[in-house]
Amino acid sequence: MKRRELLKAAGALAACVVASPLPVRAQAWPTRDITIIVAVGPGSSADSVARGVAKVLSRELGVPVQVKNVLGGAGLTGFAELAASKADGSIIGLVNVGGLLVFPHVMTVPYTWDSFSFLGSVAENYFGIGIAANSPIKTVDDLIKLGKTRPITWSASAIMNGIAMVQLGTLTGAKFRFVPANTQPEAVAQAVGGHVDIVLQTPPDMVSLIEGKQLRLLASATANRWPNYPDVQTLKDLGFNASSVVPLGFACPAAVPAELKARLERAIIVAGKDPELLATMKQLTIMPNAMTGAEFLSALKAQAPIVDEVLATAGMKKR
Amino acid sequence: MDNLLLGFSTVTTPTNLLYCFIGTFLGTVIGILPGVGPLATIAILMPLSANLDVTPALIMLCGIYYGVAYGGTATSVLLRIPGEASSVVTCLDGYMMARKGRAGAALTVAAVGSFIAGTVGTVAMSYLSPPLAKIVFAFGPAQYAALMLAALAAVTYFSGGPLLKALLMVGFGLTLGCIGADPMTLAPRLTFGSIDMTGGIDLTPLAIGLFGFSEILTMARQPLEKLKIIKPPKSFFGYLPTKEEARRSVAPVARGTVLGFAVGVLPGGGAMLASFLSYALERKLCKYPKEFGQGAVEGVAGPETANNAGSSGALLPLLCMGLPSNAVSAILLTAFMMHGVAPGPAMIERQPEVFWGLIASMYIGNVMLLLLNLPLIGPLIKILDIPRAYLSPLIMLMCVIGVYASGGTTAILVAVIFGFLGYFLRKMNFDLGLLILAFVLGPILERSVRQALTISGGEISIFVTGTLSTGLLCIAALFLVLGLLPHRKLVLREDG
Numbered sequence: 001m002k003r004r005e006l007l008k009a010a011g012a013l014a015a016c017v018v019a020s021p022l023p024v025r026a027q028a029w030p031t032r033d034i035t036i037i038v039a040v041g042p043g044s045s046a047d048s049v050a051r052g053v054a055k056v057l058s059r060e061l062g063v064p065v066q067v068k069n070v071l072g073g074a075g076l077t078g079f080a081e082l083a084a085s086k087a088d089g090s091i092i093g094l095v096n097v098g099g100l101l102v103f104p105h106v107m108t109v110p111y112t113w114d115s116f117s118f119l120g121s122v123a124e125n126y127f128g129i130g131i132a133a134n135s136p137i138k139t140v141d142d143l144i145k146l147g148k149t150r151p152i153t154w155s156a157s158a159i160m161n162g163i164a165m166v167q168l169g170t171l172t173g174a175k176f177r178f179v180p181a182n183t184q185p186e187a188v189a190q191a192v193g194g195h196v197d198i199v200l201q202t203p204p205d206m207v208s209l210i211e212g213k214q215l216r217l218l219a220s221a222t223a224n225r226w227p228n229y230p231d232v233q234t235l236k237d238l239g240f241n242a243s244s245v246v247p248l249g250f251a252c253p254a255a256v257p258a259e260l261k262a263r264l265e266r267a268i269i270v271a272g273k274d275p276e277l278l279a280t281m282k283q284l285t286i287m288p289n290a291m292t293g294a295e296f297l298s299a300l301k302a303q304a305p306i307v308d309e310v311l312a313t314a315g316m317k318k319r
Numbered sequence: 320m321d322n323l324l325l326g327f328s329t330v331t332t333p334t335n336l337l338y339c340f341i342g343t344f345l346g347t348v349i350g351i352l353p354g355v356g357p358l359a360t361i362a363i364l365m366p367l368s369a370n371l372d373v374t375p376a377l378i379m380l381c382g383i384y385y386g387v388a389y390g391g392t393a394t395s396v397l398l399r400i401p402g403e404a405s406s407v408v409t410c411l412d413g414y415m416m417a418r419k420g421r422a423g424a425a426l427t428v429a430a431v432g433s434f435i436a437g438t439v440g441t442v443a444m445s446y447l448s449p450p451l452a453k454i455v456f457a458f459g460p461a462q463y464a465a466l467m468l469a470a471l472a473a474v475t476y477f478s479g480g481p482l483l484k485a486l487l488m489v490g491f492g493l494t495l496g497c498i499g500a501d502p503m504t505l506a507p508r509l510t511f512g513s514i515d516m517t518g519g520i521d522l523t524p525l526a527i528g529l530f531g532f533s534e535i536l537t538m539a540r541q542p543l544e545k546l547k548i549i550k551p552p553k554s555f556f557g558y559l560p561t562k563e564e565a566r567r568s569v570a571p572v573a574r575g576t577v578l579g580f581a582v583g584v585l586p587g588g589g590a591m592l593a594s595f596l597s598y599a600l601e602r603k604l605c606k607y608p609k610e611f612g613q614g615a616v617e618g619v620a621g622p623e624t625a626n627n628a629g630s631s632g633a634l635l636p637l638l639c640m641g642l643p644s645n646a647v648s649a650i651l652l653t654a655f656m657m658h659g660v661a662p663g664p665a666m667i668e669r670q671p672e673v674f675w676g677l678i679a680s681m682y683i684g685n686v687m688l689l690l691l692n693l694p695l696i697g698p699l700i701k702i703l704d705i706p707r708a709y710l711s712p713l714i715m716l717m718c719v720i721g722v723y724a725s726g727g728t729t730a731i732l733v734a735v736i737f738g739f740l741g742y743f744l745r746k747m748n749f750d751l752g753l754l755i756l757a758f759v760l761g762p763i764l765e766r767s768v769r770q771a772l773t774i775s776g777g778e779i780s781i782f783v784t785g786t787l788s789t790g791l792l793c794i795a796a797l798f799l800v801l802g803l804l805p806h807r808k809l810v811l812r813e814d815g
Contacts, residue, residue: 042362043650048657051366069362071518076500080514106505110514153774179460179773180503182766183649185642195459196774204656208641211665214456280369284656316504 029089029260034058034065036250037085037093039078042069044184045202045286049123049248050094052280056271061263076103083111087255092119092264095251097160100300101307105317114254117261120268121249121296123281124289127161127221128232129154130199130206132192133214140219140238143198147174153196155179155187159310160246161200163303164221164235166310167242178314191215200244203228203285228285245303247289249296265293323445326675330683335375335676342379343684346386347691350393353400353527353721357387357647365654373658374673378680380654381634384647385437385681388590388627389688392429393695396422396619397702398714400531400721404522404759405590405626408598408752410530412611412618422700423558425619428565430692432572432624437685439576440583440631444638445678452639454584460770461781465791466585467764470592471757472798477599478750479611482802488749492757493764495520502766503773515729523725524734525758529751531718532738535711537745558696560616568620571601575624582625583632589645593629594622595756631681638662638674 034057038050050067058065070078075098082093095116103109129140137143143152147169154176156162165176179196181187184205191199192214199206199215203226209215210229220226220234221244235242250268252261271277272290281288291299311317329335345364349355361380368376391403396413409429416425443451458466471489478485498509499519510516560568578600579593601621602611611618634651636642641663643649655662660673667674705713722734741751775781783789 041646041649042358043365043646043653047362048653055366076517077514103505107500107507107517108512151776177773177776179770181770182502182763183643185636185644185649185652189455189642190459193456193459195461204653207656208661208663208665211661212640212663214640214664280657283659284653 029263030061030063032090033063034061034089035091036065036067037078037082037091038067038069039071039075039094039099040069041071042067045125045204045284046094046096046248048280048284049277049286052274052277053122053250053268053271056274056277057264057267060267060270075099076107076109079103080110082251083115083253085253087253087257089252089256089260089264092250092252094248096248097246097300097303097307098158101304102159102311102316105308105311116251117254117256118293118297118300119250119252119261119265120272120293121247121289121291121299122268122272122277123248124287125202125222125244125246125248126224126226126285126287127164127200127202127244127246128206128226128229129165129218129221130188130191130201130210130215131197131218132194133216135194135197135216137197137218140235140240143218144168144172144174146197147172147176151175151177152198153177153179154198154200155181155190155196156200157181157184157187157205159314159316160307161202161244162221163244163306163310164242165200166313167306168235168240169313170309171240171242188215207285222287224287226285227282245299247291247296247299248286249291249300261293322671322675323679325672326677326679327682329374329672329676330378330679334372335378335680336683338371338375338379339382339680339684340687342382343386343687344691346383347390347688347695349383350387350390350402353394353402353523353531353717355721355724356403356523357383358650359724361647361650361654365650365657368654369657373660374676376658377651377654377660377673377677378684380651381677381680382684384634384651385627385630385684386688388630389430389433389692391626392426392433392619392623393699394717396425396429397699398531398710398717399534400714400718401526404526405594405629406623407526407530407591407755408594408622409619411598411752412613412615413623414534415612415614416616416619417700417703419614421560421564421614421616422703423696424560424564424616426696426699427558427693428560428568428616428620429623430689430696432568432575432620433627433692434685434689435572436576436579436624436628437631437688438682440580440628441678441681441685443580444631444635444681451584452636452642455636455640455642455644457787458585460767460774461785461788462791464764464767464771465782465788465795467760467767469791469795469798470596471760471764472795472802474595474599474756475753476798476802477603478753479602479608480748480750484749485753488744488751488753489757492754493761495525495754496758496761497765502762503769519762520733520758521726521730522755522759524722524730525737526755527718527722528734528737529741529744529755531714532734533741533745533751535715535718536738536742538707538711558700564616567616570604571597571617571621572624574600574604575621576628579625579628580632583629583644584635585644589633590626590629591759592756593625593632595752597621597625598752638677639664639667 036050038047040046054065054067079099085091154165169176187199190196217232223243349360391406394400394402395406395409396417399410399414401407413425475485507517575597582593601617605617633644636644637648643652722730771781
């Protein structure tokens with residue numbers, strides 16, 4: 001008798017849990033710390049953005065939010081961990097073009113687009129074409145002219161930085177050859193030393209040497225001019241429809257309940273307007289670019305054919 | 320000189336001195352703890368330091384950076400666990416010194432050597448900075464490939480044991496370095512489909528496994544009476560080196576300082592390569608080659624000096640050009656940027672108080688580190704009084720925590736596998752230091768060769784067109800030929 005009652009009670013309780021409408025549970029969330037998986041090293045622009053967003057999320061959601069740098073596999077490990085993590089809203093990740101558009105072409109990855117739900121973006125990287133200050137090449141036109149006689153070598157720490165170069169090659173018929181560098185400073189030093197012709201990196205990687213008159217900013221390789229060098233034109237200004245677009249946004253495992261996703265998305269939108277984060281981005285010359293989850297997803301998808309072409313040109317595409 | 324005075328006047332405010340102390344203190348602590356590195360610490364402290372003024376914030380973060388090389392020695396000498404990668408080679412002779420009751424001497428020599436290296440490195444930075452930093456640009460892929468080859472050939476030649484055994488270890492290290500994503504195409508290699516392996520094997524579990532775990536196994540296999548460690552003298556000054564030890568340390572410290580600084584300026588190898596080259600050099604030059612591997616004081620003095628000189632050398636391209644040469648100085652660059660300072664010639668010109676303040680803080684920081692580390696030696700060597708039955712599990716625990724912090728459960732698995740492997744390799748007198756060095760340098764060598772060939776479009780002549788790369792290749796060839804000559808002095812070592 002007693003046992004049956006107990007069973008009944010347990011059954012009722014279970015029914016209650018199952019039947020309880022989602023919002024009630026969602027109100028209780030978050031009950032524990034939230035972790036942002038970042039697949040790049042501490043100190044990089046993307047990492048600084050994630051840490052800034054973590055601060056805002058923590059304030060908005062009322063729990064501690066920490067950044068976990070998961071390095072390895074050029075970023076693959078972080079993506080794999082995000083895709084495989086618990087869908088209880090306690091784990092989100094910083095995602096970019098590399099994990100979704102580059103890796104699936106060059107290796108077998110344990111996730112697809114459907115593994116993730118996209119929560120929004122707060123920023124985008126600036127890229128620029130840097131060239132040794134003493135190089136005889138003075139303009140983008142010089143560069144293209146030379147590129148028709150011999151391949152122009154460009155170094156970068158990630159192939160996405162140079163999407164614009166591949167587009168420029170297709171548009172003009174000039175030849176560009178990618179030389180992958182292990183780190184950002186390595187890429188820049190190779191250009192200053194004249195070992196490669198040009199370098200494509202972000203402002204924090206290049207500003208010191210531009211200020212030190214070792215490196216010249218030939219053009220901005222993004223849609224906008226660099227705010228700290230407003231006189232330097234973009235490739236678009238020069239009449240070439242070429243730009244490297246690398247938005248920095250966030251995603252969570254696809255199975256996270258819709259209500260939690262909505263709250264995360266709202267918090268990320270708040271982060272995109274946060275004055276402190278905007279100040280950090282200004283300091284590091286990162287372009288604020290707030291997008292909703294849907295906008296972020298379509299921005300990424302729009303890059304797919306371009307990245308395909310980039311990988312094919314570099315001979316990186318899996319056959 | 321005026322500049323340096325400006326720097327000292329900037330630094331000698333109570334706030335700046337306090338942050339200098341906090342930085343160097345933290346550096347020492349995380350140096351002592353294996354697995355906890357400066358990278359994570361600076362990443363965590365960076366947002367906190369954003370609220371500070373620019374000078375104290377940078378003084379603190381840099382203090383952590385160069386303080387680490389001081390603390391890394393302790394566990395290497397006392398427990399044969401490398402506290403940091405740059406102290407791997409100290410495990411060899413430092414630990415043997417500890418087993419002979421000379422732990423205090425080893426730590427004192429290391430601390431004083433580090434102090435000299437740090438100070439001389441700072442002096443070099445104050446007077447030679449801008450011209451020296453330009454060296455970085457002379458090195459392109461072809462030059463790096465040649466440099467790595469020369470370094471590997473030199474260390475292999477100096478390694479002591481039979482050449483074939485040395486080459487086997489280099490080959491094994493190079494193979495391990497190939498695991499993971501291909502540096503050019505990102506295609507996974509030797510991963511057997513494992514996602515965890517896509518990133519390759521991490522240095523921390525590899526080094527702790529090969530040195531720390533293998534030592535625990537070795538101890539477990541030895542009969543109790545052989546395990547006796549000679550107790551260090553109990554007197555207050557017992558931990559100071561003897562006159563003889565001090566005399567024998569002078570030349571290695573001097574050589575280590577110069578060598579370490581020169582190697583440190585170049586990206587890639589940094590402090591770790593500096594310590595290995597110094598060890599190899601000292602073994603060759605030492606008047607008592609039989610003692611090497613058995614607790615030769617030169618084997619501690621040289622490398623421990625070189626790694627400190629190396630880490631100050633590595634700061635030079637960052638401060639003078641804004642080009643970080645390793646992961647830790649890369650995060651320092653972000654810290655600079657966050658405070659609105661772009662390091663490099665522009666900073667030296669426009670914000671001299673920041674640049675010179677930093678330089679001055681390094682003079683003071685090195686003194687603080689010496690004063691901090693010397694009194695620590697007494698309490699630290701007390702660890703050796705713990706009976707082995709309790710000490711072994713304690714070492715094991717420290718290793719596991721350190722390894723887990725660095726890479727989770729996969730890292731523990733890697734450490735255990737290499738612990739067993741290290742045990743057998745040591746029994747057969749293989750040089751584990753060579754394995755680690757080849758593991759670190761191999762990927763740099765491969766990447767540089769392939770970058771060079773990409774630039775030249777497959778033309779192999781790119782390696783011999785420049786004088787620098789040609790010269791370095793000649794050095795590499797010279798060492799290989801020397802190694803093949805038959806009348807090679809054979810130095811047998813019991814412990815590897």
